[in-house]
Amino acid sequence: MAYEKDIDHFIKGDGLDSEREQTIGQHIGYRYDVNLVPDYERLTPFLKRYIETMGWRDLNWLEDVHMGYEESRPAVFDRNINGWVTIPPEISLPDNQQDRDMIARELLIKFQMSPGHPMVDLRKAYAKF
Amino acid sequence: MAELEQDHESYELGMHTEQLSGRTQQVFFSAEESDHLVYPWAPQVDFEKTAEIDANSLDQRAVNQEISRLMNEGVGTITVRNPGAKHSLGVGILSRLNLHFDGSLGYFGCGLLDGPNVTVSGRVGWSCAENMMAGTVVIEKNGGSTFGAAIRGGDLVCKGDVGSRTGIDQKGGTIIVGGRTGAFSGFMMQRGRMVVLGDAGKNLGDSMYDGTIYVGGEIADLGVDAVEAEMTDLDCHWIERKLSQYGLEAPKGAKNMKKIVSGKQLWNYDNLEPAEKKLVL
Numbered sequence: 001m002a003y004e005k006d007i008d009h010f011i012k013g014d015g016l017d018s019e020r021e022q023t024i025g026q027h028i029g030y031r032y033d034v035n036l037v038p039d040y041e042r043l044t045p046f047l048k049r050y051i052e053t054m055g056w057r058d059l060n061w062l063e064d065v066h067m068g069y070e071e072s073r074p075a076v077f078d079r080n081i082n083g084w085v086t087i088p089p090e091i092s093l094p095d096n097q098q099d100r101d102m103i104a105r106e107l108l109i110k111f112q113m114s115p116g117h118p119m120v121d122l123r124k125a126y127a128k129f
Numbered sequence: 130m131a132e133l134e135q136d137h138e139s140y141e142l143g144m145h146t147e148q149l150s151g152r153t154q155q156v157f158f159s160a161e162e163s164d165h166l167v168y169p170w171a172p173q174v175d176f177e178k179t180a181e182i183d184a185n186s187l188d189q190r191a192v193n194q195e196i197s198r199l200m201n202e203g204v205g206t207i208t209v210r211n212p213g214a215k216h217s218l219g220v221g222i223l224s225r226l227n228l229h230f231d232g233s234l235g236y237f238g239c240g241l242l243d244g245p246n247v248t249v250s251g252r253v254g255w256s257c258a259e260n261m262m263a264g265t266v267v268i269e270k271n272g273g274s275t276f277g278a279a280i281r282g283g284d285l286v287c288k289g290d291v292g293s294r295t296g297i298d299q300k301g302g303t304i305i306v307g308g309r310t311g312a313f314s315g316f317m318m319q320r321g322r323m324v325v326l327g328d329a330g331k332n333l334g335d336s337m338y339d340g341t342i343y344v345g346g347e348i349a350d351l352g353v354d355a356v357e358a359e360m361t362d363l364d365c366h367w368i369e370r371k372l373s374q375y376g377l378e379a380p381k382g383a384k385n386m387k388k389i390v391s392g393k394q395l396w397n398y399d400n401l402e403p404a405e406k407k408l409v410l
Contacts, residue, residue, distance in 0.1 A: 061282025
């Protein structure tokens, strides 16, 4: 699995490892292990409530969500805004990717369900039904 | 007239005058302030509150509107009787809901879902659950072509056979096929997982960029840049857990399934992709 060598690799450096990445000046996000299997022993109480509320038996679409690193900052990608949402600096990062992923999932849900999410205004302006 | 009002509203919200260039960070939200579990606009539904719709004399638009009306009344479990293979039923549901179709669906059934749990006791036509974002859709019988086209998240399960181009342009989530799948399944797949318990047709995983396809039966042949990879314990564990949720199991065991991934020879990312907008919580 990814991250076993150095979990902070993308925080310590600029993430431009391969020749191709150095040529284009940005890292290729797809190299993350998108199939990293969640450890359900590490679910946060919030995520447990979310799963129960939705009537699911596992994390469902959140299985694909992992903490990523954008410009050496921990972040989670929000598909609803097509952008990275950076993790607040006051949140200390655990020393393993599984717990980091759970934090990313919880923050992403809180962000998406917040009345302050950009989709709320977009929906207000453009929703047809 | 309604369109004019909406347009006016969008100007009032500043969406046409907002300065986007040069803004790399913007504060929208505090992580401590929100404890919501559903979208702000989603109706508050109760799974214990049930209702039925007889679709026999209704067109598909009326059925979908009735589902929406019941949700707004707080109904959380809806059964649609006599769907009659009508097209585009159960689409665009962006909330938690238990939705049961007692019969078969036509084309584009259950598309654009974000959250609900749907069961279909019969068959489904082309493009079932296309662009699904989250939730579960379980089909008891067979599915048509482009099953789960461009799916982005959630679990899409067909317990029977499906047609060609299953999971075309898949961007996430899980597609499970209990039987066989046709040619060009996983075409241009970019993320997510596909599990086929039976045989797979020609050109499996053609031009796939990422994601994983597991096949329990025979593979007619692999598409361009699709290669076989080694099954790991994590793969087996995940497959067994996922299948058990839907009462399925791999005929020869998960460890004997074939795992297909991208050979990554077609990767050609460049800096012409639009810069991603960055936000700070």
